[in-house]
Amino acid sequence: MKVVKIGGSVFKKENIINLAEFIVKNYEPYKTIIVVSALGRSPYPYSTDELINLFVEFKQNHSNGNNYLLDLSKSFVVSCGENIAAGLLSFAINYLNPEFKAIPLNAFQANIITTDNPIDSDIITIEIDNILRLLENKFTPVICGFQGVSKSGKLTILKRGGTDITAAFITKLMKANEIHIIKDVDGLKSAPPNIIPHCITIEKCNIDELAEATMNGNPVVNPEAINILQETNAKIIIKSIFSEKFTLSSKEIVPTQLVSNISNKDNITKFVIYLPSQMKNKTLVLDKVLKEIFENSISLDFINLDVFNNLASFIVNNNQVEKIKQILDNNQLHYKTMGRLSKVSIIGYNMRGKPGIMYRINKALLNEKISIIQAQDSHISISLLVPLKYLATTIKALHQEFFEDY
Structure with a gap:
């Protein structure tokens, strides 16, 4: 079993077919769980940042209500990006290879249970029965990251980077062998690319190095997600659809380089x-x-x-x-x-x-x-x-x- 998390930085309307081709080529039907972020980054219209800006602008002009209800409304608006991404990618995968039977799932359908706060909530658990049932019936789940459902049945959204956390939880609970994190960079870099343009893609690193890098500002993976993955035996592969290079990280790896990042x-x-x-x-x-x-x-x-x-x-x-x-x-x-x-x-x-x-x-x-x-x-x-x-x-x-x- 593999979990594939697709980041918003590579998820744009114009390359959804490219993403679907990448998945169809590299992964097996109903042996893969896909977790998606919202489409794109600001100023892309369906990105999380733009949806937040839309709500904030509307709230500033019309706000006069209960803060909790306002946050519930915000969670509905901001979570739309993941719904759109899951629906479009499922359609594209099925168009290219109907055997995948890709099916989009929101937080309610995937049973992602979180704390009660509508904004910046934390995942408590994921009740995986529905996901398992779909896999047994030869479907490939395409799950909305960043979303959750409170115990009282209300929609919530996680902290920023929440799709990484969703994918890490699913990896842990499904006992997946690997998690693949698809980004606009082809792995853990030796240094910030905006400062060292020709920095090196680190081929292998121990998961402790990856955890240390993310805690100290490297944005390649959410640090909370790495903490969750440290409780598993899953291999972490960070890659891009546009490059053959990638970074492999696990507990067992003893790297050859003195410094990794x-x-x-x-x-x-x-x-x-x-x-x-x-x-x-x-x-x-x-x-x-x-x-x-x-x-x-x-x-x-x-x-x-x-x-x-x-x-x-x-x-x-x-x-x-x-x-x-x-x-x-x-x-x-x-x-x-x-x-x-x-x-x-x-x-x-x-x-x-x-x-x-x-x-x-x-x-x-x-x-x-x-x-x-x-x-x-x-x-x-x-x-x-x-x-x-x-x-x-x-x-x-x-x-x-x-x-x-x-």
Whole structure:
């Protein structure tokens, strides 16, 4: 059994036949489950972004109602893109090869059960009986990703990247051998293509490397989907319909390359909190602050709690800055911020326990006269904070250092 997830970036009206030909050529009837995103990306008229814009524009001009009912209405509008995609692709597949008996399924028909919130809901489970019944009767399900149904029977939509999550859940529950993720890029790249135009497609990587890359800003797969797939034995294949290259990732793979990926997150702000030396119970004060940050669902990174030197620091995404300031002000804490930062992560399964990696990183950046603001490591990655204005230069220098002879 294979699950095939088709991303919106390759899903356009003008190439639906190409997608159908790709599926008919590469996959078997009723041994494949297809999960689709909405058609295209903005400004494509049926893309998720454009449907959101349509609703927001209408809401701004006419809003005067219950927020919950407004969100229910929004979920209906925004989920239309997946319905259109599933219907058109099913039609095209059956046109090319009637043996596939492709059948479109929305969230109700696929029994994708989610939390009750209409927007940004989470999948609880997928009741797969109907999917299994269709496969047994020689149908090929084409399932709408991004959609769900609450326990009370209302339509919901998932967080952005939700189609990856839908496909990962189906892979797990169906015990599929492989999940194929079809994108506009032909796999995991060695670095961001907008900075390194001729970056390398990594042929094989361990799933831990893929997880680390996605958590550190690489958009190739939703990081939550990778977390789900880490609970399975499925092979992950990331590919494009326009290229013979692809990336294969699994738990068993031990890659040959030292570094597999350089990822980045932009629009980062660093907070440094100065604790008064005379303050009593500093750890309790920090505990209170951290609890309030948690209660506001704010994720922190590069955390450094140094109460002996009366300091604490962390980084957050820029869209959380004002809320963090409010929390710190309410607790009467003195702090400073450093904005316009980027986080750059060097990721490699074979970096574990290997000496000299940080020396090579530092030397490569010193040659470009770039000073590292802060560094942090995990067992397979080293992350750096650098000024945003040096982001491209930093990635180019690191790519030259670690991929020159690839």
